[in-house]
Amino acid sequence: xxxxxxxxxxxxxxxxxxxxxxxxxxxxxxxxxxxxxxxxxxxxxxxxxxxxxxxxxxxxxxxxxxxxxxxxxxxxxxxxxxxxxxxxxxxxxxxxxxxxxxxxxxxxxxxxxxxxxxxxxxxxxxxxxxxxxxxxxxxxxxxxxxxxxxxxxxxxxxxxxxxxxxxxxxxxxxxxxxxxxxxxxxxxxxxxxxxxxxxxxxxxxxxxxxxxxxxxxxxxxxxxxxxxxxxxxxxxxxxxxxxxxxxxxx
Amino acid sequence: xxxxxxxxxxxxxxxxxxxxxxxxxxxxxxxxxxxxxxxxxxxxxxxxxxxxxxxxxxxxxxxxxxxxxxxxxxxxxxxxxxxxxxxxxxxxxxxxxxxxxxxxxxxxxxxxxxxxxxxxxxxxxxxxxxxxxxxxxxxxxxxxxxxxxxxxxxxxxxxxxxxxxxxxxxxxxxxxxxxxxxxxxxxxxxxxxxxxxxxxxxxxxxxxxxxxxxxxxxxxxxxxxxxxxxxxxxxxxxxxxxxxxxxxxxxxxxxxxxxxxxxxxxxxxxxxxxx
Amino acid sequence: xxxxxxxxxxxxxxxxxxxxxxxxxxxxxxxxxxxxxxxxxxxxxxxxxxxxxxxxxxxxxxxxxxxxxxxxxxxxxxxxxxxxxxxxxxxxxxxxxxxxxxxxxxxxxxxxxxxxxxxxxxxxxxxxxxxxxxxxxxxxxxxxxxxxxxxxxxxxxxxxxxxxxxxxxxxxxxxxxxxxxxxxxxxxxxxxxxxxxxxxxxxxxxxxxxxxxxxxxxxxxxxxxxxxxxxxxxxxxxxxxxxxxxxxxxxxxxxxxxxxxxxxxxxxxxxxxxxxxxxxxxxxxxxxxxxxxxxxxxxxxxxxxxxxxxxxxxxxxxxxxxxxxxxxxxxxxxxxxxxxxxxxxxxxxxxxxxxxxxxxxxxxxxxxxxxxxxxxxxxxxxxxxxxxxx
Numbered sequence: 066x067x068x069x070x071x072x073x074x075x076x077x078x079x080x081x082x083x084x085x086x087x088x089x090x091x092x093x094x095x096x097x098x099x100x101x102x103x104x105x106x107x108x109x110x111x112x113x114x115x116x117x118x119x120x121x122x123x124x125x126x127x128x129x130x131x132x133x134x135x136x137x138x139x140x141x142x143x144x145x146x147x148x149x150x151x152x153x154x155x156x157x158x159x160x161x162x163x164x165x166x167x168x169x170x171x172x173x174x175x176x177x178x179x180x181x182x183x184x185x186x187x188x189x190x191x192x193x194x195x196x197x198x199x200x201x202x203x204x205x206x207x208x209x210x211x212x213x214x215x216x217x218x219x220x221x222x223x224x225x226x227x228x229x230x231x232x233x234x235x236x237x238x239x240x241x242x243x244x245x246x247x248x249x250x251x252x253x254x255x256x257x258x259x260x261x262x263x264x265x266x267x268x269x270x271x272x273x274x275x276x277x278x279x280x281x282x283x284x285x286x287x288x289x290x291x292x293x294x295x296x297x298x299x300x301x302x303x304x305x306x307x308x309x310x311x312x313x314x315x
Numbered sequence: 316x317x318x319x320x321x322x323x324x325x326x327x328x329x330x331x332x333x334x335x336x337x338x339x340x341x342x343x344x345x346x347x348x349x350x351x352x353x354x355x356x357x358x359x360x361x362x363x364x365x366x367x368x369x370x371x372x373x374x375x376x377x378x379x380x381x382x383x384x385x386x387x388x389x390x391x392x393x394x395x396x397x398x399x400x401x402x403x404x405x406x407x408x409x410x411x412x413x414x415x416x417x418x419x420x421x422x423x424x425x426x427x428x429x430x431x432x433x434x435x436x437x438x439x440x441x442x443x444x445x446x447x448x449x450x451x452x453x454x455x456x457x458x459x460x461x462x463x464x465x466x467x468x469x470x471x472x473x474x475x476x477x478x479x480x481x482x483x484x485x486x487x488x489x490x491x492x493x494x495x496x497x498x499x500x501x502x503x504x505x506x507x508x509x510x511x512x513x514x515x516x517x518x519x520x521x522x523x524x525x526x527x528x529x530x531x532x533x534x535x536x537x538x539x540x541x542x543x544x545x546x547x548x549x550x551x552x553x554x555x556x557x558x559x560x561x562x563x564x565x566x567x568x569x570x571x572x573x574x575x576x577x578x579x580x581x582x583x584x585x586x587x588x589x590x
Numbered sequence: 591x592x593x594x595x596x597x598x599x600x601x602x603x604x605x606x607x608x609x610x611x612x613x614x615x616x617x618x619x620x621x622x623x624x625x626x627x628x629x630x631x632x633x634x635x636x637x638x639x640x641x642x643x644x645x646x647x648x649x650x651x652x653x654x655x656x657x658x659x660x661x662x663x664x665x666x667x668x669x670x671x672x673x674x675x676x677x678x679x680x681x682x683x684x685x686x687x688x689x690x691x692x693x694x695x696x697x698x699x700x701x702x703x704x705x706x707x708x709x710x711x712x713x714x715x716x717x718x719x720x721x722x723x724x725x726x727x728x729x730x731x732x733x734x735x736x737x738x739x740x741x742x743x744x745x746x747x748x749x750x751x752x753x754x755x756x757x758x759x760x761x762x763x764x765x766x767x768x769x770x771x772x773x774x775x776x777x778x779x780x781x782x783x784x785x786x787x788x789x790x791x792x793x794x795x796x797x798x799x800x801x802x803x804x805x806x807x808x809x810x811x812x813x814x815x816x817x818x819x820x821x822x823x824x825x826x827x828x829x830x831x832x833x834x835x836x837x838x839x840x841x842x843x844x845x846x847x848x849x850x851x852x853x854x855x856x857x858x859x860x861x862x863x864x865x866x867x868x869x870x871x872x873x874x875x876x877x878x879x880x881x882x883x884x885x886x887x888x889x890x891x892x893x894x895x896x897x898x899x900x901x902x903x904x905x906x907x908x909x910x911x912x913x914x915x916x917x918x919x920x921x922x923x924x925x926x927x928x929x930x931x932x933x934x935x936x937x938x939x940x941x942x943x944x945x946x947x948x949x950x951x952x953x954x955x956x957x958x959x960x961x962x963x964x965x966x967x968x969x970x971x972x973x974x975x976x977x978x979x980x
Binding site: 401402403404407419420453462490497501517590 | 593595596597598599603604661664670674676678679681682684768769770771772920923924925926927
């Protein structure tokens with residue numbers, strides 16, 4: 066048996082060199098930091114826990130941007146965090162860099178384009194026709210997107226089309242469904258303005274008269290005209306009107 | 316040549332001892348050179364004394380609320396420096412379309428990063444008789460019995476005491492066995508061009524439920540930006556947490572429960588065929 | 591890409607190198623079993639290839655971890671698998687099993703060749719003397735007593751080597767079989783399937799190598815030995831085919847949720863390599879050829895030609911089997927709703943050229959080993975021909 070002892074020793078030496086020598090010499094020292102699994106996980110967990118932030122949170126934004134926050138927290142976008150649209154805020158906090166705001170229709174349509182997979186009661190529009198191709202922010206203030214719009218129908222219309230069979234302007238006030246608080250003036254298509262949430266978002270007031278070929282709206286509706294447009298419409302031109310407001314002709 | 320047993324043991328023991336010393340030398344030098352916690356990255360809010368045992372995190376994904384805007388995917392990629400390409404995702408959104416014939420179609424264009432409004436499938440789906448359609452947000456389930464942790468040959472991926480599965484990217488050898496073992500496709504290997512927080516490439520990366528955020532009392536980035544509350548995050552140890560509240564109110568389901576991984580992402584509004 | 595795959599599945603993670611790796615370990619296990627059939631079970635007919643199969647196993651064993659290493663994301667951390675193992679992982683055992691097996695084969699080879707080494711070391715050629723003196727490791731004792739110890743040790747090592755070979759390759763199968771996330775892999779049959787096909791491929795390799803080596807050395811073939819090898823090949827091949835067939839048949843019969851995607855995988859995505867190469871060309875056809883040449887009592891050298899042809903077909907078939915498992919399993923999405931695609935690149939670390947290099951390397955090593963340690967034992971007269979039986 067003795068003739069094998071020397072060979073055995075040599076083999077152990079080679080093994081020792083491979084497993085200890087080779088590892089210590091050519092493998093950089095940062096690799097030597099690991100003990101047997103899982104001794105060192107806490108160091109790594111702490112390293113993960115201390116990674117820098119990119120996104121802050123809405124309460125961080127509101128501590129400075131009080132005006133917009135006040136609008137936002139009462140509006141329909143109150144569930145949408147600031148950084149959803151404005152992007153991560155930590156760089157802005159640290160360096161003051163202004164985040165670049167995407168104001169395109171594309172950004173709004175990521176949420177509001179009509180898709181079969183979206184919940185039916187989520188407000189969606191047909192982006193091909195809704196508001197022409199005007200930027201959404203022409204009409205909607207993104208912080209309070211439905212401000213100035215007629216109120217929504219609070220219930221599901223199902224297949225009913227004749228709103229005035231219940232909401233009759235001539236009925237006394239104590240009838241259960243609320244009466245229409247404004248004059249009807251022959252309008253029958255209530256849903257053109259009062260879209261039920263989700264089925265129709267196009268709820269801008271229609272032009273209450275026929276156009277009969279007129280194209281220069283501002284002739285009557287300019288500020289100081291016969292019936293001036295609302296103050297927040299300042300700066301819009303004749304070209305814009307018909308993208309939102311449909312006439313009585315259709 | 317003759318060697319006595321005694322000599323043999325003496326030589327062997329000497330060799331082993333020498334090996335142990337040589338083996339630990341780099342670590343010893345390192346400790347001497349850099350006292351303190353120099354390996355921790357500098358951050359505005361450093362967690363000094365973590366209280367890992369006090370939390371056990373949970374996550375709700377509500378398929379009845381999700382609108383498929385994909386803002387969660389964008390936020391995740393920015394918060395965690397995930398490569399922008401579609402093959403690398405810590406979270407993504409799938410769209411399910413079930414036709415009246417019972418056929419189930421699924422798509423996730425660019426992992427849902429750009430939303431679904433302009434997806435090419437929209438026109439194909441137009442001509443189908445759709446029975447129902449919905450979005451499913453996906454992310455790491457932080458399984459209670461994670462198969463990825465079991466298979467890691469070097470123990471580089473592990474479960475923290477508060478129930479999150481992390482990867483020690485300075486230890487990972489890049490064998491990708493864990494990628495194969497994850498039934499949910501939640502893992503990926505960082506490409507050479509990746510520029511992540513740890514500066515490691517060709518190692519495995521995965522969702523951490525924004526471990527650095529939740530340790531500081533913030534929500535994960537995807538939960539923070541979700542506009543409809545389809546993603547809810549909270550501490551399962553806290554009876555008042557929103558996750559516990561939903562678990563009380565709703566019936567929930569998990570992905571691939573038959574595999575026994577015990578996922579901690581609970582799905583509201585589940586449908587047959589969602590894997 | 592077809593149907594729906596999870597976004598992260600767009601990249602095939604385990605590429606050609608991971609197909610090569612179980613192929614090479616399989617050849618090791620098979621070759622070692624042949625050498626043990628002689629050294630342990632005294633299959634005298636296999637004596638002409640006994641030492642040759644041992645060095646073949648050694649040559650392939652040395653190469654086995656190389657494709658794995660090259661495929662790691664961080665090869666410089668490869669040794670962590672020894673130093674910080676997670677013993678729950680099927681893969682962490684690889685290093686230890688491989689190392690143990692390497693030691694075993696190295697020691698056995700050294701013991702088997704020791705008399706030759708000592709003889710060469712005592713020659714007067716300076717260069718030759720130097721080389722063999724190193725190989726002798728300072729042991730020159732060739733007394734009958736020492737050789738008896740050697741022989742005993744060889745037998746013990748060869749005996750331990752069989753379960754070790756089974757462990758080495760069975761565990762490769764287990765790496766795949768234990769992945770519950772992948773229904774194409776997840777079956778307890780997987781280690782046995784890998785083992786059976788490994789032995790088949792190892793024996794087939796030896797048949798081809800033995801015939802080629804004899805042609806190169808211009809020596810007569812030992813037909814008796816070849817016939818024994820062909821019979822063992824046929825036996826293990828039928829076992830292997832039955833197992834592989836059983837696997838797919840039980841999947842079909844049980845028709846679980848995953849069957850929909852698996853049936854598409856085997857009938858459409860990998861139908862050529864699965865039914866065409868693995869089953870028909872690599873299993874059924876060789877089985878008929880091997881069985882036919884035995885039944886029809888073909889004369890030599892026709893019979894040898896047919897055995898050799900079968901062996902080559904089997905080698906291709908087993909490679910296809912590795913491909914179908916490793917790549918096939920990754921082609922189908924874990925969403926069970928679609929397929930990704932994979933075409934190996936020609937160049938690059940994961941390309942066909944490098945993979946071909948890994949397959950060619952053991953042959954180079956084998957040539958070097960057989961140059962320094964000729965394993966041929968022509969002086970031993972082959973025993974008289976007699977009827978073989980299992």
